[in-house]
Amino acid sequence: MRQVFTTGLLWFSAIGCGLMAGIYFAFSTFIMTAFGRLGQAAGIAAMNAINVDIVRSLFMPLFLGTTVAGAALVVMGTLRISEPGAVSMIAGGGLYVIGMFVVTMVFNVPLNNALAAVQPSAPEAGAVWAAYLKDWTFWNHVRTVASVVGCALFVAALASSAS
Template sequence: MTQSIITTLLWFSALGCGLLAGLYFAFSTFIMTALGQIGQAPGISAMNAINAVIQRSLFMPFFFGTTLVSLALAVLALFRWGEPGTALMLAAGVVYVLGMFVCTVIFNVPLNNALDAVDPASAQAAPVWARYLQDWTLWNHVRTAACLAASALYIAAIAAR
């Protein structure tokens, strides 16, 4: 029974990481560029609207659910060390939790909060927006890579089992 639960959690995490990788990939490859091209006030307003909506969307259960399951799988891997796929399971959990969740909390969320605190049309918003476009996107690239790598590692762990 435990094996089937772990396999189910591995699939959940592989798919959750893949979904989030796709979302972050879209932001990294074209959404942020488009927001930067429409101008400061509309770009800030659009990004603030996205940030407000995403917090009330289906994204949040996947964001937190995948994080919690990834953390649980990493801990389980330590207790089941030596079984097929456990090293991959541990690596996936660590990559995901550090590269996606911790990165989001330490870098992306504070940048979102700073952006939300400025008047989009003010002169004070210009340096905040310039920093946001550069720094938020950089850390989003990290989240994209972490999610993609974790998804691949989870799939490899499933195959190894």
């Protein structure tokens, strides 16, 4: 029963990380660039609209669920350190929780809050928007890489435990 639960959690985490990586990849590779071309008022409005809607969407259960599952896999891997796949579980969960969740909470969310506080037509909006595009996108790249590598490590843990 324990192995079935672990395998299910690994599958959920791998798929969740993969989905999150895809979302972040899209923002890193073309969405933020497109928003930057819209001009500050339209770009700010578009990003603020996304930031309002995303917390009401299926993104949030996936975001939180994959984070909790990743943290649980760190604990489970630590308790089974000598078993196949344990190191990959620990590394995948730790990287994902720190590189995706912690980075989001410490960097991306405060940047989103600062963007929401600025009036798009205010004189300081141009500087806020320019800094937001650069800084938010940088931290989003970090989240993308953490999600991709976390997914790969969870797949490696699944492959190790299957052999």
